[in-house]
Amino acid sequence: MSLVTIILNLVLPPLAVFLKHGLGKVFLINLLLTIIGWVPGVIHAFIVND
Incomplete structure (x- = not known):
């Protein structure tokens, strides 16, 4: 995972x-998880962009 991807995930x-x-x-x-709460969206982004 590149530094740019990590920053975008956050x-x-x-x-x-x-x-x-x-x-x-x-x-x-x-998108739905991010709308519900920022933290679930970030966690999901890190999981799927592994």
Whole structure:
């Protein structure tokens, strides 16, 4: 995982997931988790961008 990916995971989790996986189910899940709370979105971004 690059430094840019780590920073994007922390600042804008949906953008980091979108850049890695595109617009799909994983992105929508991350967007929903980020809307519910920032921390769940960040955790999900780190898991899927491993």
